[in-house]
Amino acid sequence: MTKKQLTKDPLNLIITGVGGQGNVMISLIIGNALVRDGFLVTIGETYGASQRGGPVMSHMRISQNTQYSPFIPDGCADIILGMEPVETLRMLGKYGNPNVITIINPRPIYSIDVTGGHSQYPELDKLIETIKELSCQTWLINATEEAQKMGSHMFANAILIGALTGSGVLPLDKKSVEPILRETFPKEIETNLLAFNKGLKLVKS
Amino acid sequence: MANIEIDAPGTSQLLIGNEAIARGALEAGIGFAAAYPGTPSSEILGSLAQVAKKIGIYAEWSINEMVAIEAAAGASFAGIRALAAMKQNGVNVVSDFLANLVMTGTGKGGLVLVSCDDPSAISSSNEQDTRPAAKWLDIPLVEPGDFQEAKDMTKWLFDLAEEMGTICMLRSVTRIAHARGNVRLGELPNKPRKAHFEQVHDLRNVMPTTFIPIPSPFRHLLLHIKLDKAREKFESSPFNRYVGPDKPELMIITSGSCWLYSQDAVEALKLKDRVGILKLGTLWPLPERFVIEHMSKSDKVLFVEEIDPFIEGNVVELAGNFPPNAARPVFYGKRSGQINAYGELNPDMVIKAIANILGLTYQPRDIDYSKKAEAAAKSNVPDRTMTFCAGCPHRATFWSIKNALKLDGRDGFVTGDIGCYSMALGPAGFFQVRTMHCMGGGAGVANGLGKLGQFGFDQPVIAVVGDSTFYHATIPALINGIYNQSKFILVILDNSATAMTGFQPHPGTGITAMGEPTKVVSMEALCRSLGAHVEVCDPFDLKATTNTLLKMMTEDGGAKVAIMRRSCELVRIKKEKPPYKVHIDIDKCIGEACGCDRLCTRIFLCPGLVWDKKAGKSKIDEVICSGCGVCVDICPQGAIIREAA
Numbered sequence: 038m039t040k041k042q043l044t045k046d047p048l049n050l051i052i053t054g055v056g057g058q059g060n061v062m063i064s065l066i067i068g069n070a071l072v073r074d075g076f077l078v079t080i081g082e083t084y085g086a087s088q089r090g091g092p093v094m095s096h097m098r099i100s101q102n103t104q105y106s107p108f109i110p111d112g113c114a115d116i117i118l119g120m121e122p123v124e125t126l127r128m129l130g131k132y133g134n135p136n137v138i139t140i141i142n143p144r145p146i147y148s149i150d151v152t153g154g155h156s157q158y159p160e161l162d163k164l165i166e167t168i169k170e171l172s173c174q175t176w177l178i179n180a181t182e183e184a185q186k187m188g189s190h191m192f193a194n195a196i197l198i199g200a201l202t203g204s205g206v207l208p209l210d211k212k213s214v215e216p217i218l219r220e221t222f223p224k225e226i227e228t229n230l231l232a233f234n235k236g237l238k239l240v241k242s
Numbered sequence: 243m244a245n246i247e248i249d250a251p252g253t254s255q256l257l258i259g260n261e262a263i264a265r266g267a268l269e270a271g272i273g274f275a276a277a278y279p280g281t282p283s284s285e286i287l288g289s290l291a292q293v294a295k296k297i298g299i300y301a302e303w304s305i306n307e308m309v310a311i312e313a314a315a316g317a318s319f320a321g322i323r324a325l326a327a328m329k330q331n332g333v334n335v336v337s338d339f340l341a342n343l344v345m346t347g348t349g350k351g352g353l354v355l356v357s358c359d360d361p362s363a364i365s366s367s368n369e370q371d372t373r374p375a376a377k378w379l380d381i382p383l384v385e386p387g388d389f390q391e392a393k394d395m396t397k398w399l400f401d402l403a404e405e406m407g408t409i410c411m412l413r414s415v416t417r418i419a420h421a422r423g424n425v426r427l428g429e430l431p432n433k434p435r436k437a438h439f440e441q442v443h444d445l446r447n448v449m450p451t452t453f454i455p456i457p458s459p460f461r462h463l464l465l466h467i468k469l470d471k472a473r474e475k476f477e478s479s480p481f482n483r484y485v486g487p488d489k490p491e492l493m494i495i496t497s498g499s500c501w502l503y504s505q506d507a508v509e510a511l512k513l514k515d516r517v518g519i520l521k522l523g524t525l526w527p528l529p530e531r532f533v534i535e536h537m538s539k540s541d542k543v544l545f546v547e548e549i550d551p552f553i554e555g556n557v558v559e560l561a562g563n564f565p566p567n568a569a570r571p572v573f574y575g576k577r578s579g580q581i582n583a584y585g586e587l588n589p590d591m592v593i594k595a596i597a598n599i600l601g602l603t604y605q606p607r608d609i610d611y612s613k614k615a616e617a618a619a620k621s622n623v624p625d626r627t628m629t630f631c632a633g634c635p636h637r638a639t640f641w642s643i644k645n646a647l648k649l650d651g652r653d654g655f656v657t658g659d660i661g662c663y664s665m666a667l668g669p670a671g672f673f674q675v676r677t678m679h680c681m682g683g684g685a686g687v688a689n690g691l692g693k694l695g696q697f698g699f700d701q702p703v704i705a706v707v708g709d710s711t712f713y714h715a716t717i718p719a720l721i722n723g724i725y726n727q728s729k730f731i732l733v734i735l736d737n738s739a740t741a742m743t744g745f746q747p748h749p750g751t752g753i754t755a756m757g758e759p760t761k762v763v764s765m766e767a768l769c770r771s772l773g774a775h776v777e778v779c780d781p782f783d784l785k786a787t788t789n790t791l792l793k794m795m796t797e798d799g800g801a802k803v804a805i806m807r808r809s810c811e812l813v814r815i816k817k818e819k820p821p822y823k824v825h826i827d828i829d830k831c832i833g834e835a836c837g838c839d840r841l842c843t844r845i846f847l848c849p850g851l852v853w854d855k856k857a858g859k860s861k862i863d864e865v866i867c868s869g870c871g872v873c874v875d876i877c878p879q880g881a882i883i884r885e886a887a
Contacts, residue, residue, distance in 0.1 A: 057631065065256075065422075072256040072424055079389075079502075080256075080422040083364065089665065090849050091628040104388050106502030107421035108588045110510055112607030123623050130619025134607040146866070147852045148626040149669060152843040154853070156624035167618050171611070181865060190865045 041074065041208035043101060049109040050097040050207070053128045054120030055146045056090050059194040063118070064095035066198055066221055070213040071099055081107025090148065092124055099207070116206050117172075118197060120180075121146050122164050129171045138206050139172040140240070141165075142197060144181035176204060178239050184232060192232040195222075199236020211237065243285060247293040249430055257425045259392045259418035260285035263356055266396025267325050268297070271431040273351070274317035275301040276310035278714065279743035280329030281365035282419040283358035287327055288744065291755035298434055303746050303755040306681070306714040307332030311339055311355065315409075319349035319453055320437040323400050327356040331660075331680060333372040340379050343409055344465055345455030351435070352404035354396065355381075355411045358419040361548040361586030365416075365742075367660060367678060369585070371550040373413055376526045380465050382410045382472040383526040384481065387501040389423035395481060395523065397428065402475065406468045413525075415548055417499040417586070469527050476524035477532050484536045486518020492599060493540035493571070495533070495553060497522045500546045500587055507592035511604060517596065528556045537571060544599060545575030546592055551583060574599055629670040632850035633815075633868035635808030636663050636735055638781040640671035641846065641876070643704060643733070645784075646791035647674075654702030654795065657684035657691070659716075661708035662742045663735055669847055675706070682707070682715025685732055689719055692728035692801070702795040703730040710740040710748040712765060723801025724773050731794050732774075732803045734765060735781075737810040745813055769803045781806040784875050811868055820869025822884035824850075826860050830881035833858040838878050846876050 050067075054060045061082055068078045081096040098105035114132035119125025119141035129137065143165060150156035159167075169175045178200045184192035195218065201207060202214050215230070222229045244257055246265045257265065264286050267275065275294075277287035291301040300317075304310035307328045314324035328336070336355075357375075360366040376383035384399060386392040396412060403410040455461055476482070486493070494517060496504045501521045508517050520536045522529075537543060537557070545554035554575045561570050576583040580595040597604050630637045640663075647654040658664060658675035659682065667675040677687050688705035707716045712734050720732055740746040747753045749763035769776045777794065779787045787806070794802050834840065842860050843853045850867030851860055860881070871884035 055626065056628075068256050068422060072254055077424050078256060078422070081417060082420060082422075089628045089631060089662065089670075090626065092626045103505075104390070104423055104502070106499065106506045106589055107417050107423075108503065108506070108590075110506060110589045110593065110606060112612065113510075124626075126619050127623045130615045130623070133611070133615045135611050144865070147849075147863070148624055149629045149847040149849055150625040150627050152849070152851065152853050153669065153847055154840075154844060158624050159622040164622060167622065171615050171618060 043099060043208055045115060046100050047103065047105050048099040048207070049114050050099065050116045050118065051109065051114045051128050051132060052095040052097065052118045052120070053124045054093055055124060056093045058093070058120045058146070060093045060095055060120060062221070063194055063198055064097055066214065066217050067201065067207070067209070068097060069217045070209055071207070074208065074213050076100065076208070077102065077104050079105050079107050092127060094128060116140070118201050120197060122161065122168065123158065125168055126164065129168065133171050136173050137171070138174045139168055140176045140178060140197070140200055140204060141168060142178055142180040142193060144179070176200060176240055178236065180236070183235055183239070187228060187232055192228060195229040195232035196236035196239070199233040200240040203237035203240040243289045243292060245293070246289045247297050247430070248427070251427050251429045254424045254426050256422050257389055258285060258420055258422050259386070259389055259414055260358070260420070261289050262389045262392035262425045263396045263412065263414065264289040265425065265427065266393040267354070267400070268430055269393070269428045270397040270400035271323055271433070271435070272325055272400070273299050273322035273435060274314060274324040275299065275327070276304045276313045277327040278304055278307045278310055278332060279710070279740045279746040280332055281743050282360055282416040283327045283329045283356065284743045284746065286356060287755065288746065294756045301755050303748065305749060307335040308339060311336040314353060315343055315348065317437070318351040318353040320439045321350040322435055322437050323351045323404070325354045325356065327358070329366065330357060330359045330370045330372045331366065331368070333357050333375050337375060337379065340381070340409065342455045344380050345458060345461040346453035347407045348403065348409055349453070350404070352400040353409045354399050354403055355409055356414065357411060358414045358416070359549070360416050367664070367680070369549055371548070371552065373525060373552040374550060376411050376413070380469055381526070382406065382408065382469065383413060384410070384524050385413045385498045386418060387498055387521055387523060389418070389421070389425050391481065391523065392418060393425050402472065406472055408465065408468050413498070415499055473527040473529060476527065476529040479524045479529065481523025482521065482529060482532055484518060484520045487515055488539065490516060490518035490540045492517045492542045492544055492596065493537060494519045494544050494546055495522065495537070495557065496520070496546040497525060497553060498548065500548055503587055503589045503592045504546050506589035507596055510589065510593055510606070511596060511602060513596065522553060525553060528560065530560055533557060533560065541569070541571045542599060543571040543573050544580065544595060545573070546581060546587065546595070548587055549584065551576040627669060628665055629847060629849060630662065630665060631811050632848055632866050633811035633870035635737055635781045635806065635811070636666065636671065637846070637848060638784060638872050639733070639735060639787065639806045640666050640674050642781065642784055642787040642791060644672045644674055646788045646795065647702065649788070649792055650702055650795050652701055654704065657687045657703065657705045659684040659707045659711050661711055663706060663708060666706070672845070681711055682719055685716045685719035685723070688730035688732070689723050689726070689728045692723065692730040693726065695729065704733055705730055706733045706735060708741070709734060709736040709738065709750050709765065713749050713763070717768070720769065720774065720801055720803070721772055727800035729799070730801055731791065732801055734803065734805045736765065736805050736807045739810045739813050741810040741812065745810065766805055775799065775802045776805065777803070778805045778807055781808050782870065782872050784872070811870065815868055820887050822869045822871040823887045824862050824867055824869055824871055824873070824882060824884050826862060827881045827883050828857065828859050830879050831859040832879060833860070836879060841876055841878065842873055842882065846873060848873055
């Protein structure tokens with residue numbers, strides 16, 4: 038198999054969201070596709086206690102020849118896939134840099150601190166603007182909204198996987214990801230593939 | 243979980259460290275595996291159990307770590323290779339058995355203990371380092387530095403354990419156990435061993451054939467001889483290696499995931515030609531000649547390890563035995579303050595330590611960007627405190643506990659334990675939990691409190707445990723409370739799973755680790771047989787639960803039991819559709835004007851309920867709400883509506 042080239046080695050991807058959104062599932066699908074294509078991949082994840090409504094992030098390091106640590110050093114993210122907007126900004130604050138690319142689902146998930154009145158959730162338009170200012174390039178993908186049209190918000194993850202694949206920022210294409218989706222979601226594969234293709238399309242429009 | 247029994251030698255798979263350890267055990271021809279779930283160790287037994295039936299091994303979720311290691315030792319005595327896995331706390335639980343097992347030695351089947359430590363206590367009550375236990379228990383200890391090593395080392399450790407005739411320990415940490423990386427698979431053996439406990443009936447020839455730790459001093463001497471042999475093997479182990487210049491300005495000595503951080507740090511600082519890394523995989527006994535040979539290359543040594551200064555202490559101890567005028571390097575690490583002796587490390591911390599020692603500056607990103615990004619995150623990103631999932635029965639239980647304690651009015655409180663419900667120490671459980679220590683600890687503490695009546699103590703005490711924790715470590719404390727007539731209520735949160743660690747089955751679920759149906763050990767029948775007054779409640783019935791607890795608080799007699807029975811919501815939603823469609827009647831919800839102080843969004847705090855600032859009313863977040871319908875019963879206006887879905 039001819040290996041696609043990395044634009045940078047290691048390529049550092051962060052997938053961020055809120056516990057329960059399916060963060061680990063996305064990193065697993067992307068990671069497996071990359072390993073099958075011959076890359077060395079390390080993924081560091083927060084789960085366990087953090088899964089219960091806390092912020093969850095996966096750090097993915099992709100390399101041709103080195104097994105990197107599961108932590109991206111501060112300021113060194115290349116791509117951030119944000120399943121939730123303020124979590125994207127949280128990551129930019131620590132790991133962002135002028136060259137970072139962001140792909141975000143703008144649907145907020147309010148924390149109990151926000152609903153309880155102890156913390157403020159920023160105004161969405163301003164939040165998106167700030168994210169754009171701190172990114173070299175930003176794609177807004179209305180994954181939750183599109184998924185709900187397909188019958189369940191759960192399909193948002195497949196849409197985001199499609200968007201990440203279609204954006205061309207990773208050395209991945211449809212052919213590498215589709216078989217992994219088929220293995221991961223054998224039951225609801227048709228809708229998940231529809232969602233995946235929707236994501237591919239949305240990122241290109 | 244990945245399928246760890248895939249027969250594809252030479253292929254590369256993406257595995258978490260725990261799956262790699264399990265695969266290594268399979269490649270070593272393991273026959274028996276036992277564990278009690280505990281983050282970050284649970285996937286070792288979980289992935290073995292998933293394939294056990296198919297490949298003809300035995301795997302069990304034991305009732306606790308002690309039984310797991312004892313059962314695994316039993317298999318070893320009968321010639322079967324065996325593994326027991328646990329989180330760091332488990333090593334404390336098994337230490338009494340281990341202190342005797344090292345004296346008796348193991349059987350013809352190699353026995354390996356895997357301890358997964360949790361630096362920073364990400365999913366734990368403490369961040370204990372278990373490596374010192376290997377030292378004081380005289381157990382050979384190894385630590386993998388990446389995912390490939392997690393597999394390869396486990397396989398190799400079974401050979402070593404068998405050859406030495408003693409238990410060997412593999413220590414992993416969260417960032418290996420729960421991180422993922424490439425693992426090239428090896429061959430799977432296909433020759434199962436026959437189990438037999440060999441007996442020599444001439445008991446005058448007793449030494450090698452029984453597992454009895456006497457005469458102790460003699461057994462202790464034999465153990466030291468075994469350790470010397472292990473040290474000799476470690477001197478040439480490929481798991482120890484040096485990468486760097488011949489005469490580095492700084493030598494890093496490291497192990498485990500800290501090896502990966504050290505490599506990242508040296509690369510980020512572009513110091514490959516100035517800084518060398520001595521990576522140790524075999525930690526105890528220390529391969530002294532190997533360490534001395536490489537340490538002599540530099541006059542500065544930095545120890546990078548989690549969490550205690552274990553390698554640091556052992557190397558400094560070694561240097562203490564150098565001849566008086568021998569050259570000693572300057573040691574940097576936890577004692578000198580360059581590396582924290584608490585919390586987990588990461589590449590940035592190692593970068594900082596190296597830069598500090600060599601007098602360098604490091605700036606990973608543009609300074610203006612840095613200021614802007616940090617300021618934007620600081621002023622815009624709200625806190626996100628962990629909480630119970632939407633629909634979690636624990637939220638309902640703690641709501642009733644809170645109300646019952648308030649209605650009782652004697653300043654009662656809760657002693658807590660280890661599980662999802664530990665979160666009740668915060669807003670998730672309305673700050674009800676006042677103590678938290680180890681598995682079963684809450685019921686033990688309640689035993690003492692419940693006997694203080696003669697000193698004027700009249701506060702109600704509620705000890706809360708999960709169902710799995712009840713079986714693990716609470717039964718002796720309950721028996722004590724009945725026998726010694728200690729006044730407390732043991733509330734068992736029975737959600738039919740070991741939820742925090744990934745929904746593993748336990749003796750109350752009627753299913754084994756390998757998916758076989760089995761006898762249910764009924765917790766209420768057990769408690770009643772002990773003579774306890776037992777009530778079983780549905781926590782979703784807030785009124786009845788509150789009344790039951792209130793009544794039990796005022797009754798005389800020793801320890802009582804209230805079982806809160808409701809399936810974990812994360813388990814239920816996998817099997818069933820939501821029972822209700824929940825919505826807010828916006829005409830009935832009068833928001834801040836209600837006088838309820840926004841009970842639903844400010845106090846009850848289910849993440850499925852959000853506050854619509856513009857409308858000034860509560861709202862259901864349909865992405866989060868699981869349709870349990872409990873919040874309907876807390877709204878004084880009756881503004882939350884549930885309709886059968």
